[in-house]
Amino acid sequence: xxxxxQHPSRVICKSGTSVKIECRSLDFQATTMFWYRQFPKxxxxxxxxxxxxxxxTYEQGVEKDKFLINHASLTLSTLTVTSAHPEDSSFYICSxxxxxxxxxxxxxxxxxxxxx
Amino acid sequence: KNQVEQSPQSLxxxxxxxxxxxxxxxxSPFSNLRWYKQDTGRGxxxxxxxxxxxxxxxxxxxxxxxxxxxxxxxxxxxASQLSDSASYICVVSAIGDDKIIFGKGTRLHILP
Numbered sequence: 001x002x003x004x005x006q007h008p009s010r011v012i013c014k015s016g017t018s019v020k021i022e023c024r025s026l027d028f029q030a031t032t033m034f035w036y037r038q039f040p041k042x043x044x045x046x047x048x049x050x051x052x053x054x055x056x057t058y059e060q061g062v063e064k065d066k067f068l069i070n071h072a073s074l075t076l077s078t079l080t081v082t083s084a085h086p087e088d089s090s091f092y093i094c095s096x097x098x099x100x101x102x103x104x105x106x107x108x109x110x111x112x113x114x115x116x
Numbered sequence: 117k118n119q120v121e122q123s124p125q126s127l128x129x130x131x132x133x134x135x136x137x138x139x140x141x142x143x144s145p146f147s148n149l150r151w152y153k154q155d156t157g158r159g160x161x162x163x164x165x166x167x168x169x170x171x172x173x174x175x176x177x178x179x180x181x182x183x184x185x186x187x188x189x190x191x192x193x194x195a196s197q198l199s200d201s202a203s204y205i206c207v208v209s210a211i212g213d214d215k216i217i218f219g220k221g222t223r224l225h226i227l228p
Contacts, residue, residue, distance in 0.1 A: 006159075034216070043220040044160070044205070093159050105150070105207075105216070107159035 003027055004096050006108035013115055018082045021111045023094030029074035030096035034105070035067075038091045050077055074098070084115040118143045120208050122219035130227050133196055137222045139189040139206030147209040151180050151191045154203045154221070163191070163204075193224075201226045 003026040013019045023033060032051050036044040048064075050056035050071035058064045068080040077096075081088055093110040120141045129135050141149070148167045152160035164173045164180040166189070172181045177200075179192045193200055206219040 004159075041223075043203075044218050046216075046218065091157070095159075104162055104165055106162070107152070109159045110157070112157070 004030075004094065004106045004108040006094055006111050008111060009109060010112045011114070013084055013113070015085055015115055016083055018080055019084055019113060020078055020080045021092055021094075021113070023077045023079070023096065023108050025075050025096045025098065025106075028096075028098050030077070030098040031074065032097045033071055033077040034095045034097075035069060035077070035079050036093045036095070038093060038110075040091075044093065047079075081113065084113070086115045089113055089115045118208075118210065118215055118217050120206055120217045120219040122204075122206050122222050124222060125220070126223040126225070128225045128227060129196055131196055131198055134192065134194050135196060135224065136193075137191045137204050137206075137224070139191070139208075139219055141187050141189070141206070141208045141217070141219075143187075143208040143210050143215070143217050145211045146184060146187075147211045149180075149182055149189050150207040150209075151178070151189075152205040152207060154205060156202070160205055196226050198226050198228060200224060 005024045007022045035047045038044050047062045048056040048058045050069050052071050052074050056069040071077040095105045095107040097105045123138045150165045151163040154160040163178050166182045177194045182189045203221040203223050205221045208217050
C-alpha cells in the first residue's frame with residue numbers, strides 16, 4: 001500500500017525556536033495533505049488541509065502564522081512550528097490522499113514534538 | 117452539522133473475546149466511511165473503507181458494516197488479540213471530500 005513518511009519522528013527544541021516537520025508521500029502523488037495534532041489520550045484534531053501549489057486552509061482556532069504549512073510539491077508538505085512554546089508540545093501527524101489512492105487517506109507515523 | 121459519534125469511548129475485554137464498536141454519523145451528502153486503527157504513539161492505519169453501496173467489508177478478523185439508511189456503522193473484532201489494543205477511529209467523508217469528519221475514537225484494551 002501507499003506509504004507516507006514523516007520526519008523527524010521525535011524532536012526536542014528550545015522555547016522560542018522554530019521546528020520543521022516533513023511529510024512525504026513515497027509512492028504516490030499527494031494532491032491533498034492534512035496536518036493534525038493529538039494530545040495524549042485524545043482524538044486527532046485537524047489543523048489544516050493543503051492542496052499542492054496552493055495555500056493551506058486552516059481550521060478555526062489554528063494560528064496560520066504560527067503553524068506554517070507548505071505543500072510545494074506533489075510528494076512533500078512541511079509544517080513549521082514557529083516560536084515554539086511548551087504548550088505546543090504534542091504529537092503531530094500528517095496524512096495524504098492523491099492519485100492512485102482511491103478514497104483511502106494514508107497517515108504518516110507521526111512526529112513527537114517536545115518544547116523545553 | 118456534520119458529526120461522527122463513536123461508542124463506547126473505551127472498552128475492556130479479555131483476550132479471545134469478540135467485540136463490536138459503533139459509529140453513528142450525520143455527514144451529508146455521504147461519500148465513504150473508513151475505520152482506522154491507531155496504536156499509541158503511532159499514526160492511524162486503515163482497516164476498511166466503505167462506500168454508500170457496501171454493507172459489509174472484512175479485513176482479517178475485522179469486519180465493518182454500514183447501514184446508509186440509519187447512518188450507522190460497526191466494526192466487529194473477532195477472537196481479539198493483545199495486539200488489538202489500540203484506538204479505533206471512524207472517519208466519514210462527504211461527497212467531494214471537501215470535509216472529512218473524524219470520530220473521537222474508541223480506546224480498546226485487551227486483557228490477557
